[in-house]
Structures are given as structure tokens and as C-alpha cells.
Amino acid sequence: MTAKILGLELGVARAVGAVTFSMVIGLIMQGLYRREEQERAAARKGFILSGAESRRWGYRRLFALQVAVLVFANWAPASAEDGGAWHLIYAWKWPLTAFAAIGLAVLLAWRFRWAWPPLAATGLMVVALAWLLPQQPVVAFSAGLLGLTLAAALQPGDGEEWLSQTWGFARLVMPLLLGGVLLAGFLLGRPGHDGIIPAEWISAAVGGNALSANFLSALVGAFMYFATLTEVPIVQGLLGAGMGKGPALALLLAGPALSLPNMLVIRGFLGTQKTVVYCSLVVVMATITGLVFGTFYP
């Protein structure tokens, strides 16, 4: 989509940039923290290795099905002429999600030997809600999640452990994420709307290909929260308002990679110092990439 709407150059530059980015930043971070890494490797204690050998192949399906549910439930909309397969899947996303979810329930009951009544009850609930409220698939989906939670809670051993780990992540991530989104909205507004920082300031500052334009673009992109695939229309609008191609690329690279909520959460995992290093690296690399690109493709 980037290539189609914003031009082939930007599309290719973005894809190449994104992959290179990740390698380079990963390597730099590793290099910077090599000693600490070694200490961690030496001190690391083992994970709980759960389940017998014979259940090993069940795990792959477990993950595959969960990921399938996630991917299909969030399949991005596309109109019919954009690409046959994509659109077809989009039209069928909920049946596909349901299919994957049923597979998951069956796997849990059969291979992992979970008690089947809670899973069956969940299934019935989801079907009933899907039938009663077909315009609100989120309701049926949420009921499914709730059912899974209960089934896991009632399942001693791996069910309980799974739930407790899941809760651990939720407790760590949710407050930071929600607070971050609120703050991001306050500062920069929703896409297409102003927050406390006026849009004119931003678009006035990112015209041309000056270092400052690229840097500002990368910085704003790093903080701003971009919804899936909304960065392209935003950049389109900004290009129309006079943004240079270099800063546009900087925005495309830094935008999806980071946002204020993301930064807060990452800080929870890596600590403030590493997070600052990481975010700075992203901004710097986005700036440089944008600058270089803008020089060759003004």
C-alpha cells in the first residue's frame, strides 16, 4: 500500500529500511550491552519445561491456532479491487477466526486433556452471541476470551500457570499502555485532528529535506501512536501539505516502530536507560535514512 499510494520509491525504501533498521539496531544494542548480556547468560536459571515429550507437537498447533485467531480477527479491511485474496479473507475473517478458535478448543480438550465442559459452554455462548448480535463480533469474541479464561482457571496445572503468566503480562502492560494512549492523544491528537501541539507547527517544520525536518519527523513519528495502516494516509496528507520525501520516509520508519505508549511499556521491560538508547537509535536511524533518501529522491 505504501508503494501504491505514495509511490514505488517510498514503498521500497520503507521496506528495505525497516528490515535493515531492525538488524542494525539489534546489533548496536547487543554490542552496547555485551557484557551485561554475558552476565545474564551465565546467571540465567531455567524455565519450567512443562508437559511430557509426547505433547511436544501439540504445542506447535496451540501456537499456530492462537496466532491464527489473532491474525484473522484483526485482518485489515480492503476493498475488492485491491487484491483478490486479501479481500476474500477479509470477507471471511470471522468464520475463519471461529474455525481457528474451535480448533483451539478441540486441541485443548483432546490433546492437552482439559476438562471439556467449560470449553463446550464457551463455544455455545460464543455461537449464541454471534447469532444474536451479528453486527458486534467483538461481543462474541470477548465472550470467547472470557470463556477461555474461566476454562484455564478451572484447569489445574498448565491451565492455571498459563493464566497466571497471562495475567502477569496484562498487569504490567495495560496501565502503561492506556496511560500512554491518553497522553499521546492529548499531545498529538487522533490522526486528522489536533492535539495540544498544532498541526501547522508540525507541517511547517517538515518541508524540504533539512536535517531538522527529518529529525523532527522521526521524533514526532516515534511518539505518535499510529493505528494499523493509518500512517500511509497521514503521510499522504502531509506530503500534500508540503512535507519533503525524506522526512516522509523518516516518519514511515519511526512511526510504526514506536509510540509513547510503547515506550512506556518497553521501559517496564528493559529499564529506562536501555529504552532511551533504543528510542534514540530508532530516531537517529530514521533521521539518517530519511536524509539520505531525500538527497537522492527529492
Next chain:
Amino acid sequence: MATQPTTPTPLDAASHPLARLRGAIRDNPTELKWLAGIVAVFLLVLFMPVGVPRFDNAVLEGLALLNWYAREHVMLCLVPAFFIAGAIAVFLSKDAIMKYLGPTAPKAVAYGVASVSGSILAVCSCTVLPLFGVFTGAAPAWGQPLPFSIPGRPSMCWPS
């Protein structure tokens, strides 16, 4: 009842009020943080320009973004991502993770696996985070999990 006139205590004596205050500050860092926080929030709300249209609008924008986020992202991508991360933490053997993403894995493999899985799993930027958390816990060579965050979303845009 007349009080005895007291001789002034030298500044460095332990019982001097200033020294006691210094000690109290040093011994109670949490209380100090609370105090700082409360004062900061109070000053913030004291001075915030309620009534100025730009400010009011920004507040509404913040709430609007939060509302949109809660509707579109939390149930459908964030919560499933938490479950997946939890499942990784419980079910995935440490050996498998170490084999592909640990410090002894060949760099190309580790980065490759991280990039590809980052692309698939990052359906929305928030799903990457719980997974990132699992891997920073699991793989000591955490340079590898970082690629998750970055190529995930842009690579998802490839097919579109």
C-alpha cells in the same frame, strides 16, 4: 512556667532539627516520591488552562483516542496477545527459544526468526509488546527480540 533558655545546638549535632530533617528525607525515599508526585499533580491541575479551546480540545482528543483504542484494539489484539505471551512463557521449552534466539544461535537465524515472527505476530503495534516481554525474559541475548518491534508493522504492510 518559665522554660529554661536552651543553648543553640551545633549544626552537625545529631539532634539538630536540620540534621533530623536530612535524616528523615534520606530514610524515607518512598514518602518523598509520593510528596513530589502529589505536588506535581497539584501544580499541573492548578495551572491547566481549562476553557482555552485548544486545551479543551486536546483533552477531548486524548479521551477520543483512548476510546477508539479501547474499542478497536484491546479485546481483539491486546488480550489475545497476552494469552499468546503467557502460553509462550509456560509451554515453550527454553531449549527451543535458546536454540533459535539465544546467544549461541547463529546471528542470521536469530534475526531471521525474530523478524519473520515479528511480522506475523505484529498485527497491531500493541501485540508486539507482550511478546517482546516474554522474549526479553527468555533469551539472554536480547538484541534479538528487538527486531520484533521494528519490522513487524512495516512488513505487514508489504502485502498491501
